[in-house]
Amino acid sequence: MNPLLEFQRNQTRRQFFGATGVRLGGLGLGFLMGGGGLRPAFGAPSVAAAVKRVHPPLPGFPHFPPSAKSVIYLHMNGGPAQMDLWDYKPGLKEYFDKDLPDSVRRGQRITTMTSGQTRLPVAPSKFQFKQYGKSGRWVSELLPYTAEFVDDIALVKSVHTNAINHDPACTFVMTGSEVPGKASLGSWLSYGLGSESNDLPAFVVMTPTFPSTGNGQAIYTRMWGSGFLETKHNGVALRSVGDPVLFIKNPPGVVAGDRRTLLDALNQLNRKSYERFADPEIQTRIAQYEMAFRMQTSVPELTDLTNESEATLGLYGKNVKKSGSFAHSAVMARRLVERGVRVVQILHRGWDQHDNLPVALKNQCEDTDQPIGALLRDLKQRGLLESTLVVWGGEFGRTVYSQGKLTAETYGRDHHPRNFCMWMAGGGVKGGSSYGETDDFSYNVVENPVHVNEFNATMLHCLGIDHSRFSFKFQGLDQRLSGVEEARVVKELLA
Numbered sequence: 001m002n003p004l005l006e007f008q009r010n011q012t013r014r015q016f017f018g019a020t021g022v023r024l025g026g027l028g029l030g031f032l033m034g035g036g037g038l039r040p041a042f043g044a045p046s047v048a049a050a051v052k053r054v055h056p057p058l059p060g061f062p063h064f065p066p067s068a069k070s071v072i073y074l075h076m077n078g079g080p081a082q083m084d085l086w087d088y089k090p091g092l093k094e095y096f097d098k099d100l101p102d103s104v105r106r107g108q109r110i111t112t113m114t115s116g117q118t119r120l121p122v123a124p125s126k127f128q129f130k131q132y133g134k135s136g137r138w139v140s141e142l143l144p145y146t147a148e149f150v151d152d153i154a155l156v157k158s159v160h161t162n163a164i165n166h167d168p169a170c171t172f173v174m175t176g177s178e179v180p181g182k183a184s185l186g187s188w189l190s191y192g193l194g195s196e197s198n199d200l201p202a203f204v205v206m207t208p209t210f211p212s213t214g215n216g217q218a219i220y221t222r223m224w225g226s227g228f229l230e231t232k233h234n235g236v237a238l239r240s241v242g243d244p245v246l247f248i249k250n251p252p253g254v255v256a257g258d259r260r261t262l263l264d265a266l267n268q269l270n271r272k273s274y275e276r277f278a279d280p281e282i283q284t285r286i287a288q289y290e291m292a293f294r295m296q297t298s299v300p301e302l303t304d305l306t307n308e309s310e311a312t313l314g315l316y317g318k319n320v321k322k323s324g325s326f327a328h329s330a331v332m333a334r335r336l337v338e339r340g341v342r343v344v345q346i347l348h349r350g351w352d353q354h355d356n357l358p359v360a361l362k363n364q365c366e367d368t369d370q371p372i373g374a375l376l377r378d379l380k381q382r383g384l385l386e387s388t389l390v391v392w393g394g395e396f397g398r399t400v401y402s403q404g405k406l407t408a409e410t411y412g413r414d415h416h417p418r419n420f421c422m423w424m425a426g427g428g429v430k431g432g433s434s435y436g437e438t439d440d441f442s443y444n445v446v447e448n449p450v451h452v453n454e455f456n457a458t459m460l461h462c463l464g465i466d467h468s469r470f471s472f473k474f475q476g477l478d479q480r481l482s483g484v485e486e487a488r489v490v491k492e493l494l495a
Contacts, residue, residue, distance in 0.1 A: 054287070055194035055202045055342070062193065062464025067428020067495070068389035069196070070337040071189065071459070072344045074372065076364075077170065078217050078351030079420070081398035081413050083442040084125045084361055086421040087157050088138035091440050092124035092400065096408075100401045104441050111164055113354065113403060114414045120401035122441070123411035126358055135432035142365040145373025152376060152385065154429040154493045158436025158445040161396055161417045161452045166217045166352065169395035169417065173452050174223045176483040183227035183472070185456060186343040188481045190233040191226075192470055193463060197340030199298035204336055205235040205345045206329040211363035214350020224345060228474040232284040235345060238332070240324025244303050250296070302335055315374035330371035334378050337388050351394055354403050355412035376425060389427030389462050393455075396420055400441045419445045422455060427462045430495045450490055457482040458490045 083089050100120040114120065129138045132147040137155065139147040146153075163169035168178040175182035183191070186203035195202035205224040210216060224235030238244045250256065267286050274282040305313065305321065308331070319325035326348055333344040348368055353360045372392070379385040397420025398413035405411075419438045425431065437447035457467040460481065467487065471478035478484065 053194065053196075054198040055190065055196075057194045058192050063466045063469060064464050066462065066464030068426065068462045069387040070342055070344070070389070071186075071427075071463070072333045072337060072375070072388060072390045073185070073346070074368075074390065074392045075170075075174075075223075075345065075347045076351045076368070076392070076394040077219055077347050077349045078166065078215065078353075079169075079394045079396045079398055079415060080351050080364075081125075081353065081357065081361060082157070082419070082421040082438075083398070083400060084127055084357070085140045085143060085365075086155060086423075087419075087438055087442045088129045088140075089125070089400075089440060089442050090129070092122060095122040095441075096124055097121045097406055100441065100443070104439065104443050106444075108418065109164065110399070111415050114399070114401070117403075120399075121406045122400055123402040123406050123413070126409070126411075133432060135434075137432070137434065140365075142362060143369050145370045146376070148373055149376045149380075149425065151432040152380070153423045153425045153431060155421060155423045155434045156436055156450050156455065156490070156493065157419070157421050157434060157438055158447065158449050159393070159420050159422045159452060159455055160445060160449055161420075164396070164415050164417050166395060166415075167220070169415075170219065170223055173393070173395050173456075175227065176453055176456060176479075176481045180220075180222050181227050182479065183229045183233070183481070184222070184224050184235065185459075185481055186224055186235050186345055187226040187229050187233040188470070189343050189463065191229050191472075192465060193342055195340055195342040197298075199294040200302065200336065200339055200341050201236040202342045203233065203235040203345070204341055204343070205237045205347065206240075206332065207237065207347050207349070208240065208326040208329040209324050210326075210348055210350035211360070211367055213356070213360040213363045215352040215354065215360070216349040217352050219347055219349065223347065228472060228479065230280055230284050232287050235343075238303075244299055256296070298339075302339065303332070305331070312378060315370075315377055317370040317374070320371075326368050327371040327374075330375045331378070334375060334382075334384070337379075337384065338382070353398070353412060354414065355405075356410055357398075357412050358410055379426065385426035387427065389429070389459065390425045391422070391459060392424075393422030394420065397442075400443055416443070418443060419449075424459070424462075424493065428495050429462065429493050433493060435490060435492050448492075451487065453481075453483040453485075453487040454490055457487045458493055461489045461494070 100122055128141045132139050133150040135151055137150040139150060161169055161172055163172050163178050171180055172178045174184045190202035226233040270282050270286050313320045316327040316331050320327040320331055322328055329346045333346060336344045350364050379388055396415055396417040399416045403412040403414045435448055436445060436450055439446050460467045467480060467482040471480045
C-alpha cells in the first residue's frame with residue numbers, strides 16, 4: 001500500500017470538513033473566550049515543542065561509552081595528492097621522468113585519461129617536507145598550520161577504496177557503497193545517536209567556495225542524504241549566499257506567534273493523518289516543521305559572529321567573515337558542535353589536479369590549511385577536541401606518474417584508489433601516531449592496509465557504536481555504513 005495514494009484517494013472534501021471542522025471550531029472558540037487557543041505567549045514553547053529531547057538516540061545507543069560525542073568531517077573533494085602532502089617519498093627524485101616500473105604497477109587498472117599515454121613518467125613532489133612535533137611527522141610545506149597539530153593527529157597512509165572515478169568513490173566513502181540510494185555517514189549518526197541540540201539539526205552540511213584554479217567536480221546531495229532512512233536524517237545544507245536557510249525569515253506581516261498558531265493547527269491535522277495511515281514520513285514532516293520553527297531563532301544567532309573575539313577570528317584567516325568561504329565554514333563548524341549538533345560536514349571542492357598541480361594544489365592548501373589549523377586550536381583551547389572527532393580526507397589519492405606533460409616545474413596526477421592518506425584528530429584517537437606504509441612510489445600499500453569501510457568502522461567506534469550491530473534492513477540486506485562485508489576497527493589508531 002502506498003500511504004500517500006491512499007490518503008489522496010480517501011480524503012474527500014466531505015471527509016476533510018467532517019474530520020477537522022470540530023477542531024477548527026474549538027480553535028476559534030478558544031480565541032473568542034480570550035484564552036488564545038493554541039497560541040502561546042511570544043517566545044514561549046508550544047506543547048509540541050516540549051522540553052524532551054528532539055533528536056533522541058535509538059534505544060541502547062551508544063553501545064559503549066564513546067570517546068567522541070560529535071564529528072567534524074572535512075572532505076577534500078577531488079582526491080588530494082598524498083605524496084605532495086603527507087606521504088613523504090624523498091627517494092623519488094632519482095626517478096624523475098623515468099617510466100613507472102611494471103613491477104610497481106603490476107597491471108593494475110588506470111583511468112582512460114592516462115591509459116592512452118605512451119609513457120607513465122614518474123613525477124616526484126616539487127614541495128619540501130619538514131618534521132614536526134614530538135612525533136617527528138614529515139609534513140609538506142603546503143600545510144604549515146595543520147602540521148602544528150601532528151601530535152593530536154592519527155594519520156593513516158594506507159587507505160584504499162574500490163572506486164576509481166569521483167562520483168562512485170565519493171558515494172562509497174560517504175555511504176559504504178558505490179550504489180546510490182544508501183544512507184550517508186551523517187544520516188547514520190543522526191539516526192543512531194540523535195543530537196543534543198533541540199534547536200538545530202543533528203546533521204549540518206556546508207559546501208564552501210574554492211580557488212578558481214581548482215577543478216570543481218560536481219557533488220551530489222546523496223553525499224549527505226538519508227537514503228533508506230527517514231528523511232528527517234538528511235543533512236541540512238547551510239547556504240553561502242543569502243539567508244543560511246531558505247525561508248528562515250517570516251514574510252512581512254507575519255509574527256512568530258502567528259506562525260506558531262498555524263503550525264500547531266497543521267500538526268494536529270498531520271497527527272490525524274498519521275493515526276489513519278501510519279506513514280512514518282508524516283511524523284518526519286511534523287518534526288521538520290517544528291525544527292524549521294526553532295531554526296528561525298537559532299540560525300540567526302548561530303551565524304552572528306559579533307560575539308567572537310577578534311583574536312579567535314584572526315586564527316582562521318582573512319576570509320573568516322566572508323560567508324561561504326572555507327574559513328567561515330570552519331568557525332561555523334566549531335559553533336555548531338558547541339551547540340550540540342552531532343555531525344558537521346564541510347565539502348571543499350577543487351582537489352582534482354590532472355594538470356598544473358603545483359599551482360592548483362598550493363592554492364587549495366592556502367584556502368584550507370590555516371582554517372583547519374585554527375579549528376583544531378580553537379577546539380583544543382575550549383576543551384572540545386576531546387569530545388569532537390575531526391576527520392580529514394578525500395575519495396582517493398593521485399598517481400605518482402604524471403598525466404600529460406611533465407617538467408621540473410609542473411605536472412598533473414591521475415586518480416589513484418590503491419592508497420591515499422586520511423587522518424583523525426581528537427575524540428579518543430592516538431595523537432602523533434601513523435598507521436600503514438606504502439612502497440617507494442606511493443603506489444601500493446606494503447604494510448597495514450585500511451579499507452574505507454574499516455576507516456568508517458573506526459570512526460563509529462569512537463562514537464560508541466559497534467558497527468557490526470548498527471544496521472538497517474533494506475533490499476534484503478542488513479545495510480551498514482561499514483558495508484555488508486566484514487570490516488574491522490583499526491584499534492591501533494585509538495588512544
